[in-house]
């Protein structure tokens with residue numbers, strides 16, 4: 001289950017090779033990556049399934065909870081349509097126990113309209129990211145890399161610094177809201193305690209959790225806004 005975190009695609013070619021060698025299904029978590037591509041292929045269409053979130057914070061957002069999935073497997077698609085609605089095959093016959101996981105009509109209508117605006121949302125986020133890359137260049141900050149094979153839709157723009165907490169405080173003092181996606185790695189969540197992976201089990205993940213900082217990148221920010229943030233970052237590191 002590769003997760004295309006931040007809108008950046010996971011490296012699918014080696015993953016698909018492993019899956020094919022072992023006859024595994026691949027479920028792409030495209031919750032943050034609608035419209036992202038890898039080697040010319042849309043996020044969610046490379047694996048067996050692609051799952052999307054249209055939660056209000058996502059690039060394509062409903063006015064409440066919503067989501068959907070895609071698959072090229074017609075049999076699986078029919079089964080999932082059934083499972084999302086109690087396992088019903090008509091109004092009275094339950095073929096197998098299912099869930100209640102329907103996309104309600106009002107949310108579907110919001111998404112139908114918002115889908116038209118998705119390309120411009122993506123375009124503006126990519127423009128903001130490009131401006132960050134230019135104006136933050138040279139600072140002691142890790143900036144998300146961009147390989148030619150990837151089209152990143154920048155659900156978030158996550159930088160890394162070993163002075164993260166102090167840097168975040170400085171930006172807050174300038175009226176710049178930032179966030180940490182995400183502060184607690186999965187293996188350190190209380191829910192995962194029974195698996196026995198304590199602090200130190202995944203040092204790379206733990207180091208990143210301490211260094212990551214999400215800068216504002218939403219489509220409503222102007223070039224002047226991004227410049228203001230970059231100027232504050234340059235001031236801080238000076």
Ligand SMILES: Cc1ncc(COP(=O)(O)O)c(C=O)c1O
Nearest residue numbers: 003029031032053054055066067
């Ligand atoms: C990477 C990732 N996977 C899954 C989800 C879950 O999406 P939803 O809450 O719409 O089911 C989210 C969103 O919160 C996400 O960011």
